Amino acid sequence: xxxxxxxxxxxxxxxxxxxxxxxxxxxxxxxxxxxxxxxxxxxxxxxxxxxxxxxxxxxxxxxxxxxxxxxxxxxxxxxxxxxxxxxxxxxxxxxxxxxxxxxxxxxxxxxxxxxxxxxxxxxxxxxxxxxxxxxxxxxxxxxxxxxxxxxxxxxxxxxxxxxxxxxxxxxxxxxxxxxxxxxxxxxxxxxxxxxxxxxxxxxxxxxxxxxxxxxxxxxxxxxxxxxxxxxxxxxxxxxxxxxxxxxxxxxxxxxxxxxxxxxxxxxxxxxxxxxxxxxxxxxxxxxxxxxxxxxxxxxxxxxxxxxxxxxxxxxxxxxx
Ligand code: UT7
Numbered sequence: 001x002x003x004x005x006x007x008x009x010x011x012x013x014x015x016x017x018x019x020x021x022x023x024x025x026x027x028x029x030x031x032x033x034x035x036x037x038x039x040x041x042x043x044x045x046x047x048x049x050x051x052x053x054x055x056x057x058x059x060x061x062x063x064x065x066x067x068x069x070x071x072x073x074x075x076x077x078x079x080x081x082x083x084x085x086x087x088x089x090x091x092x093x094x095x096x097x098x099x100x101x102x103x104x105x106x107x108x109x110x111x112x113x114x115x116x117x118x119x120x121x122x123x124x125x126x127x128x129x130x131x132x133x134x135x136x137x138x139x140x141x142x143x144x145x146x147x148x149x150x151x152x153x154x155x156x157x158x159x160x161x162x163x164x165x166x167x168x169x170x171x172x173x174x175x176x177x178x179x180x181x182x183x184x185x186x187x188x189x190x191x192x193x194x195x196x197x198x199x200x201x202x203x204x205x206x207x208x209x210x211x212x213x214x215x216x217x218x219x220x221x222x223x224x225x226x227x228x229x230x231x232x233x234x235x236x237x238x239x240x241x242x243x244x245x246x247x248x249x250x251x252x253x254x255x256x257x258x259x260x261x262x263x264x265x266x267x268x269x270x271x272x273x274x275x276x277x278x279x280x281x282x283x284x285x286x287x288x289x290x291x292x293x294x295x296x297x298x299x300x301x302x303x304x305x306x307x308x309x310x311x312x313x314x315x316x317x318x319x320x
Contacts, residue, residue, distance in 0.1 A: 004127035004135070005174030006320060008067025008166040011288035012058035013044040013275065020156070027152045034156050035273075039251025043159030043276035046142045051085040053094040055162035056140035059284070060099060063136070063164035071099040074166075075132035077106040078123055080115025080139040080280035082192070082309070083146065084108060091140065105132065111182070112190070113247050113308020115139055115280030120165065120304070120316055121178035127169050135167045139280030146192050148207035157249070158208070159276035163284025173319050177233050179226060180314040189214050190309040219249070219307040220256045226305055226315045227260045234317055236301075238262040243296055247306035248272035248282040257305065269295070279308065296320055 019042045020031035034040050046055065056079060064071060079092040086094070092106035105126075111118035116139035123135035140162035147155045167175075189211045193204040200206065223246075231238065238261050246254045248271050258268045269290040271282070278285060283306050290296040298320060305315040 002128060003170045003172060003174040004124045004167045005170040006165055006318060007168045008063045008065070008069065009284065009288040009291050010059045010062025010064070010066060010164045011162070011285045012055045012062070013161045013285070014046045014050055014055070016045045016047060017042050018045050023156055026149065027155065029152045029156055038157060039272045040157065040276045041273045043144070044161055045144050046160040050142070052079070052081050052083050052140040052142050052162070053085045053091045053098060055160070056091060056095045056138045056164065057098045059138060059140065059162040059164035060095065060136055063166045067166040069134065069166060071101045073134050074099070074101045074136045075104050076123060076126055076135040077101065077104060078119040078135065078137050079108045080111060080119040081108055081141055082110055082112050082115065082279060083142045095138070111308070111312045112310055113249065113277070113279045113282065114306040114310070114312040114314045116163065116283045117178070117304060117306045117314035117316060118180055118312070121180055121314065123167050124175045124178055127167060133169045136164060137167060138162060138164045139282070139284050141279040141281050143208070143279050146206070146208045148205065151207070153212060154208055154210050157277050159278050161275060161278040161281045161285055163281045163288055165284050165287065176317040176319065177230065178314065178316045179229050179233070181222065181226070182310045182312045184310065186218065186311040189311065215311070216250065216253065218311060219253050222313050223253065223257045223305055223307055224260045226313060227257060227303070230303060230315045230317050240301055241303050242267065242300040243290060243302045244268045245283055245287050245290065245302055245304045247308065248275055248286060249277045249307070253307070261303065282306070291320070
């Protein structure tokens, strides 16, 4: 059992929907601008009683049901999130208690929008070494609580949600390879200053800030490089990929990566219009959407990728 494979997925989106038309009423923006520049039409907003751990619980229960497993089967929980319920304990520990898994390994990963891919790669290593048999990997975010609703350049772009994947040991891949990158020199292009006033400069506010145009350019370049790296590592042509499951920040970035892969839009799972950018939750939510609606079938070859604050980026090549 030298490999890991995906045995179940689940997603959760809060009930409340905020459309572009709703945003037109509160800030100086238009539905046309948001759709044209980002591809977003609406986003889900967590209710007051919801948190990253409560949404993660819903996504995890759906993934467990899809895998036909019980919470007590889980040996490892990793949650990718930058919006934990608390500074500590980790959202993974809160989720462990909610699910009643027993005393399994549980920790969070902060790699911003790449958090799920980082968590997925770590879980793959745990399973390959034989340290654990069954892992629950989650991306869960309430990023809309970190937005400045007066900043039209950022507040129109994000949404809340959670996606979950169960991975298990297998004799055949499953996961062929994962590729993780980070470049801290770009730390100021996309960041949220400390929530503690003493750790902020007087001109800083504890809201998400982004140099969108700069992030866009680096994302297109590095995601293109990542496609080359992933294909080369596995010695496969572009045509071997059945589905691209990208991070859902901007449809123009998604289609640039699809072009690099020679993939038509019909072979890309795109949820950005309905979900907006849900940070670490976006890739598992898109994967779950593609599986649940029957587009992704057993045996399909998937390329998962993400890009986000850090800057960080990463990919995974997976046989479903
Ligand atoms: O998930 C983490 C990674 N994040 C990303 O990958 C996001 C990367 N960046 C992007 O997706 C795009 O850069 C944005 C969608 C954020 C912005 O699109 P853009 O085509 O790069 O627009 P821009 O920032 O260059 O702004 C163009 C114009 C500006 O006006 P001027 O200076 O040309 O007069 C902005 O003030 O659009 C204006 N603008 C808006 N107008 C209406 C900015 N935000 C809005 C808005 N509504 N919400």
